[in-house]
Amino acid sequence: MEKQQYQLQPNDLNKNSPVLEKYNYFILLSIVFGGFLIFGLSENIKGPAIPEIQADFHLNEGQLGFLLALNSLGYLLACSFTSFLSxxxxxxxxxxxxxxxxxxxxxxxxxxxxxxxxxxxYFLLYIGNGMLEIGLGIMAVRIFTKNTGMMMNLAHFFYGLSSTVAPIFASSMMQWNITSGELGWRGMYVIMLALSLLPILPSLLAKFPAETSQEEGRVSYRSLFRDPIAWLIVAILSCGIVSELAIGSWLVHFLVKAYNWNLKDASGMLSMFFLFFMLARLFLGPLTDKIGYTLSILILSAFSGICSLLAVVVGEGGAILFAIAGIGIAPIYPTVMALLAKRYPNGTGTAITFTVTFMSIASVIGNLFIGYIIDNVNSIFSTQGGEKGLIGLQVGYGFIGILALLCSLCCLVLYIIFRKRHAVL
Structure with missing residues (x-):
C-alpha cells in the first residue's frame, strides 16, 4: 500500500494533476484580476488629463466629445473582431x-x-481595451461557474480599485518634476500604460479554459438578433455603461468648469466616486445572487440616476452625490455579464460579444451627444443673455443621470417579462 502511494506522487506533475490545476486556477485569477486592474487604470487616468489636453490642443467641448466618441469607436471595432480572433x-x-x-x-x-x-x-488604446474586456469577460464566465454574480462583481471590484486611485495617481504624476520640466499628461500615459505589460508573463504560462457547452442548442448571432430579450439586455447595459463611462470622462471637467474647482480637488471627487464604486462591487456582489440579477440592476441603476440628478439640482453643495452615484452604477456591468451567463449558457461568449458590441455603439453616440448638448445649450443661453457655461454643463450632466434612470426602466420591462414566464433571473 505504501509503495502504491509513493508511485502516485510523481503524477502530481502531470498536466491534468489536481496540483497543477490548482496552480493554473490561481494564475488565471491573477490574469483576470490583474487585467481588470490595468483596465481600470487605462480607462480612468484620462479624467485629470482631459483639461490639460484641451488646453494644449485648444479644443472645445464638441471636439472633446468627438475624441471620446472616437475612442469608443476603436473599442467597438475591437469588439467586432475579438471573438473571431479568440x-x-x-x-x-x-x-x-x-x-x-x-x-x-x-x-x-x-x-x-x-x-x-x-x-x-486613443483609438489604438481603446482597441486594446476592447479586446481585453471581451477576453476577460469570456474567461471569467468560464472560470466562475458558481456564485457567478458574486465572482463577477469581485473581478470587477479590481477595476473599481484601480479606478479609485487612477485619477489621484494621474494628477500627481502629471506634476512630477523631471530634468526637462513637469512629467505632464504625456509622460503619465507612458508610465501608466507600460504597466499593461505585466500580465503578459502569467498569460504565457497559464492554460486557459475552453468553452464546455455543446454545439446543440448553441446560441448564434442570428438568434440573438431575433431575440427581444437580447435587445433589452443591450439597452440595459448601454444606458448603464454610457452613464458610468460619462461620469469618469466628464466629472472632473464639470467640477472645474462649473464650480471653478482646482484639478486636485476635482480629481479627488472622481476618486471618491470610484471608491464608492469599488466598495459597491465588493459588498453588493453577494446581494445580486440572493435577490436576482434583474431586480438588482433595476434598483441600483435607479438609485444612481436619482443621485446624479439631485447633485445637479442642488448645486455645488450637493457635489458629494456625484460620488455616491457610484454605489448604484458599479454593479450593473458585472451583473449583466452574470445575467448573460445564465440566460445563454450555450454560447455565452457569443452573447457577451453581441451585447458589448452594441453597447459600444451606444457609447460612441453617448459621448458625442453629451459634448454637443453642452455646446448647443451654451450657445442658446449665450444668445439669450443667459449664464453661458454653467447651464450647458448642468444639462449635459443631467443627461448622464437620465441614462441611469432609462437603464432602470428597461430593466423593469425585462423583469415583468421574466415574471410572466416564471423565469426571473
Whole structure:
C-alpha cells in the first residue's frame, strides 16, 4: 500500500494533476484580476488629463466629445473582431495582443503633436481595451461557474480599485518634476500604460479554459438578433455603461468648469466616486445572487440616476452625490455579464460579444451627444443673455443621470417579462 502511494506522487506533475490545476486556477485569477486592474487604470487616468489636453490642443467641448466618441469607436471595432480572433488564436494570445497594444498606445500618445495623431493614439488604446474586456469577460464566465454574480462583481471590484486611485495617481504624476520640466499628461500615459505589460508573463504560462457547452442548442448571432430579450439586455447595459463611462470622462471637467474647482480637488471627487464604486462591487456582489440579477440592476441603476440628478439640482453643495452615484452604477456591468451567463449558457461568449458590441455603439453616440448638448445649450443661453457655461454643463450632466434612470426602466420591462414566464433571473 505504501509503495502504491509513493508511485502516485510523481503524477502530481502531470498536466491534468489536481496540483497543477490548482496552480493554473490561481494564475488565471491573477490574469483576470490583474487585467481588470490595468483596465481600470487605462480607462480612468484620462479624467485629470482631459483639461490639460484641451488646453494644449485648444479644443472645445464638441471636439472633446468627438475624441471620446472616437475612442469608443476603436473599442467597438475591437469588439467586432475579438471573438473571431479568440477562436483563431485563443484567448491567451488575444489577451497578450491586447496588453501589448495598450503599451504601444502610451508611446504614441507621448509622441502626439496634433489632434489627429492624438485621436489615433486613443483609438489604438481603446482597441486594446476592447479586446481585453471581451477576453476577460469570456474567461471569467468560464472560470466562475458558481456564485457567478458574486465572482463577477469581485473581478470587477479590481477595476473599481484601480479606478479609485487612477485619477489621484494621474494628477500627481502629471506634476512630477523631471530634468526637462513637469512629467505632464504625456509622460503619465507612458508610465501608466507600460504597466499593461505585466500580465503578459502569467498569460504565457497559464492554460486557459475552453468553452464546455455543446454545439446543440448553441446560441448564434442570428438568434440573438431575433431575440427581444437580447435587445433589452443591450439597452440595459448601454444606458448603464454610457452613464458610468460619462461620469469618469466628464466629472472632473464639470467640477472645474462649473464650480471653478482646482484639478486636485476635482480629481479627488472622481476618486471618491470610484471608491464608492469599488466598495459597491465588493459588498453588493453577494446581494445580486440572493435577490436576482434583474431586480438588482433595476434598483441600483435607479438609485444612481436619482443621485446624479439631485447633485445637479442642488448645486455645488450637493457635489458629494456625484460620488455616491457610484454605489448604484458599479454593479450593473458585472451583473449583466452574470445575467448573460445564465440566460445563454450555450454560447455565452457569443452573447457577451453581441451585447458589448452594441453597447459600444451606444457609447460612441453617448459621448458625442453629451459634448454637443453642452455646446448647443451654451450657445442658446449665450444668445439669450443667459449664464453661458454653467447651464450647458448642468444639462449635459443631467443627461448622464437620465441614462441611469432609462437603464432602470428597461430593466423593469425585462423583469415583468421574466415574471410572466416564471423565469426571473
Amino acid at each position: 477562436d483563431k488564436v485563443g484567448i491567451k494570445w488575444t489577451g497578450v495582443i491586447a496588453f501589448a497594444s495598450m503599451a504601444i498606445a502610451g508611446l504614441c500618445m507621448y509622441m502626439s503633436s496634433t489632434y489627429a495623431f492624438l485621436s489615433m493614439s
